[in-house]
Amino acid sequence: MNFDFDDLICSISTPHGVGAIAIVRISGKEAKKVLENLFFPVTKIDISSIEPRKAYYGQIISHGNIVDEVVVTWFKAPESYTGDDVIEIGCHGSQYIQRQLMQLLIENGCRTAKPGEFTMRAFLSGKMDLTQAEAINDLIHARNSMSHKMAMSQVKGSFSKRLMQLSDKLLNLISLVELELDFSEEDVEFADRNTLRSLINDVQDEVKKLHDSYESGQAIKEGIPVAIVGQPNAGKSTLLNKILQEERSIVSDIPGTTRDAIEDTITLNSIEYRFIDTAGLRRSTDNIEKLGIERSIDKITKAWIIIFLFDATSKIEDIKHACDLVMANIDNTSQIIFVANKIDLLPENEYHSKIEQISNSINIQPLDILLISAKKEQNLDSLINRLTLLAQSMLPSEDSIIIHNTRQYELLMKILVAIGSTIEAIEKNLTGDLLAFELRKVLSLIGELTGTAITPDMILGNIFKNFCIGK
CATH class of the missing domain: 3.30.1360.120 (Probable tRNA modification gtpase trme; domain 1)
Structure with missing residues (x-):
């Protein structure tokens, strides 16, 4: 254009x-x-x-x-x-x-x-720089308070300032190496290699934090992925519809109705969630249903939070089988909420003993199970509150710098690769000109993030400003 x-x-x-x-x-x-x-x-x-x-x-x-x-x-x-x-x-x-x-x-x-x-x-x-310009667009499209705060932080220049700090560190490193080249005949070492390694490690750690924040940024922007999983006919679709307050998922008494994952987003307590209703987990000979179960397992591996929903009136072995499938595929960083549905259908004299039997079979405490009736909207507030507490514990603090832009993420990945090459150059004790080349590459990539070109004059200016010998 x-x-x-x-x-x-x-x-x-x-x-x-x-x-x-x-x-x-x-x-x-x-x-x-x-x-x-x-x-x-x-x-x-x-x-x-x-x-x-x-x-x-x-x-x-x-x-x-x-x-x-x-x-x-x-x-x-x-x-x-x-x-x-x-x-x-x-x-x-x-x-x-x-x-x-x-x-x-x-x-x-x-x-x-x-x-x-x-x-x-x-x-x-x-x-403004490029990161701030991109944040303007994010601010316009912010759908909840957290994505608004994230965008506003970048508009104000939090990401830009961090990148500027990294650029300054690298500029100093390059200046030291360039000085060595200027005084190569005098065999003077301005940049001690151990010090260089320590400084470049600090830069690497900072860049990795920014790079790793991308997943959190995507979750804030697109919604924290929450998978509703469990046995067939446990009420997963009913629960999703009640949370979304619309008939988004088909509800049927026939087990296995949901064959594919159904997704939708909603903001609850200022946090955006992406809820995923999955196919029921059970032993099946139906090829289409088996494919749906495989896709459910894939969603489990990618979800931040898993709502394991089971029918409190069903057989213990069916609940355990579904739970075993979930636990075998859950990510170490994911959180799980155990939810017993249809508690209104349990006879009073069986209520406590049934919940205790279920908790024993899946190796959790009875108090860890949240008791609800999705159809009658019984105790759904408690589920939303527990969901909010879990989400808040998993999200970064408000003062963290978080990226969610694909361009920024890919450039940060390239920067990490370039830093790795720089560290390798230090460890192999390569000549100053090769080391300076690797450092310039890192600095140039950071410049791409902000849209700021690093010129030889800037390096020279830094040399004479901070490291000039004599007058």
Whole structure:
């Protein structure tokens, strides 16, 4: 996509549709001039005299006809979103008015902005780096408070600052090695190899933390994966429907109705979950059902939290078989909630003894089993509360830097590989020029993350700033 950054651009910045108000944005050099023949403030002030960051009420007039009554605000360069002059026009939210206003702006020298062009201009003018630009889009699409906080943290530059700290460390390392090359004839060692190894290990640890945060970031953004598993006809589909508060999954008294995993997301207590209703776990000769069971097991291995749901009225051996399948495939980092369903169908005189028999067969304490009736929505609040506590314990703290962008994840993987090559160069005691080459590669990849190129002049500048000998 080609961008001409000398153009005046305009776009409707509010969502498509009818609303009380809409915002039309203009950006470019001398953006005010576009309004000279269109906007007439009620104060009769000349457009050239309006002051930045002040709202002006007036009318948009075309060929003697009032198009709309609007509020205009001018953000003077460079103190604007894009770094250029920016005009924001608040008009009524009629789609007709929005179209008319856009047409008038185009007739007066603007062109329609391409997707992302305002933020592209902000990046190129140094208002933000690439990670912050990506976070703007994440902020717009945030679906819950946690993804909002994660995006806002990156917009404010938390990830950028961490990368800058890593770049500074690497720049110092390269500068030391470059100094050795400059004074190679004098056999001076500025960069002790053990010290270098220690410093590069620190960088490696920091990068690995960022890299490993991707899974948490994806869970926050797309929903923590929660698999509802158990024997057929245990009420898994009913439970999913009650949690989602909609008939998402087919409910039937016939065991094995769910043949494939059904997924949907919902936000509960400010946390996004991706619930997965799976095929029932049992011994089966039906090839299609067996395939569904295999897929259920695959979902178990990928879930953060597993709700093992069983019918409290069913046979102990059936419950144990399903539980054994789950426990054999559960990930070490996953958490499991044991839930007995249909407790309303248990006779009172069998209630306690049946739960105790079940707990003994699957080697857990009776108190570890949550007792519910999904159909009657009995004790579902307790299940949601336990789910929330588990999720909160598994998610990173709010002050952690978390990535969830695939581009960033892949670059961090490349950085780890490049750091590995650097460590190998140190261990093999390779020459300074080869070591400097490996370090530059790491630094260049970090620059790709932020969109900042590391130039030889920056390395030279750092040498003379911090490591110059004499004057």
